[in-house]
Amino acid sequence: MADFRSLEIFYWVATFSSFRRASEQVNTTQPAVSQRIAALEHEYGTLFERRTRDVVLTGRGRALLGFAERFLALRAEMEAALSEPGRMTGTLRLGVSETIVQMWLMRFVERMRAVYPAVSVDITVDISPNMQAALLGNDLDLAFLVGPITLPNLVNRPLFSTTVAWIAAPQLITAEAPLSLGALLRHPLITYPKNTSPYVELRDLVLRANLLPSQIHTSASLATIVKMGVEGLGICLIPPDVVRRELASGDLVILPAEQSLSDIVFTATYANRPDHHLVTEAARLAQEVAQAWTDGAGAADR
The missing domain is CATH 3.40.190.10 (Periplasmic binding protein-like II)
Structure with missing residues (x-):
C-alpha cells in the first residue's frame, strides 16, 4: 500500500509534470523519485504517460491524484490541530x-x-x-x-x-481648479513599470484621448519614483498612502485632476x-x- 512519502512524491510529479522538478521540491534524487513512482505503478497500474520533456497523468493517475490530495490535506490538518504554532x-x-x-x-x-x-x-x-x-x-x-x-x-x-493620484512637487505645477488630462500630460509622468495596472491604465487614457505625453518614466522601485517626484522631475502616479510623510511636509502635493484613476x-x-x-x-x-x-x-x- 502507498505510504505518505510516495503519495507526496507522486503529487509533486503530477503538479510539475516532471520527475526532476519533483525531486528538487522534495529534496531527494531523481532516481529515488522514479523508484517511488515505479512502485506505485506496480501496485496501481500506469499513472503517467512519458513524453520527451514531461509526463502526463493517465486516467488512473488522475484518480490517484484526488486521493493523494485528500491524504496530504488530512495530514496537514492533523499537524495543524495537534501542533502548537x-x-x-x-x-x-x-x-x-x-x-x-x-x-x-x-x-x-x-x-x-x-x-x-x-x-x-x-x-x-x-x-x-x-x-x-x-x-x-x-x-x-x-x-x-x-x-x-x-x-x-x-x-x-x-x-x-488604495487610491492612485496625480502627485507632484509644488514647484513643478500648482493648480486650484482640476487639471485636464491634456494639462497633466504637458509634464513628464512617473509611474510603475509597463506591465503593471497603473501604467496600462495610463497608456489607455492617453490612447483614448489621442494625446501625446511629454515623457513617461517607469521604475520598479517605488523609492525611486518618489525621489524623482520630490526632485520635481515629473508628476507621479502613485498611491498617496505611500507618501504620507512627503505630503505632510509639503515636499509633494496631490494635484486636483478631472481624470481619476482606478484604485489598486x-x-x-x-x-x-x-x-x-x-x-x-x-x-x-x-x-x-x-x-x-x-x-x-x-x-x-x-
Whole structure:
C-alpha cells in the first residue's frame, strides 16, 4: 500500500509534470523519485504517460491524484490541530509589492515572528506579474500583489485597496481648479513599470484621448519614483498612502485632476495545495494586519 512519502512524491510529479522538478521540491534524487513512482505503478497500474520533456497523468493517475490530495490535506490538518504554532518550523517564501513594503510589511513580519517564532520569512520584492509566475512555478509560497489572479489553481484573499493620484512637487505645477488630462500630460509622468495596472491604465487614457505625453518614466522601485517626484522631475502616479510623510511636509502635493484613476486592489495569493497550512495562516495574518493598518490610516485622516 502507498505510504505518505510516495503519495507526496507522486503529487509533486503530477503538479510539475516532471520527475526532476519533483525531486528538487522534495529534496531527494531523481532516481529515488522514479523508484517511488515505479512502485506505485506496480501496485496501481500506469499513472503517467512519458513524453520527451514531461509526463502526463493517465486516467488512473488522475484518480490517484484526488486521493493523494485528500491524504496530504488530512495530514496537514492533523499537524495543524495537534501542533502548537510556536513550535512550527520552516521558511515562508514571500513575494511582496513594494507598495506594501512602504505601508505595513514590517508589521506583518513582526506578527509572523510573534505567532511563528521558529519560521523564517524569505522576502522577494517584485512586480505583480513576476510574482504570479513565481507562484505558478512554485518559487514563492505566498504573494502580496495586485489581484485577484483569476486562475483556478490560485487562491486570492482580499487585503485592501488604495487610491492612485496625480502627485507632484509644488514647484513643478500648482493648480486650484482640476487639471485636464491634456494639462497633466504637458509634464513628464512617473509611474510603475509597463506591465503593471497603473501604467496600462495610463497608456489607455492617453490612447483614448489621442494625446501625446511629454515623457513617461517607469521604475520598479517605488523609492525611486518618489525621489524623482520630490526632485520635481515629473508628476507621479502613485498611491498617496505611500507618501504620507512627503505630503505632510509639503515636499509633494496631490494635484486636483478631472481624470481619476482606478484604485489598486491587493490580495494575498497562493497556490491551492493540500499541505499549505502555514501559507493559509500567513495569509490570514496578513489580512488582519492590512485591516488594522487601513483602520489606523483612516483614523489618521479624520
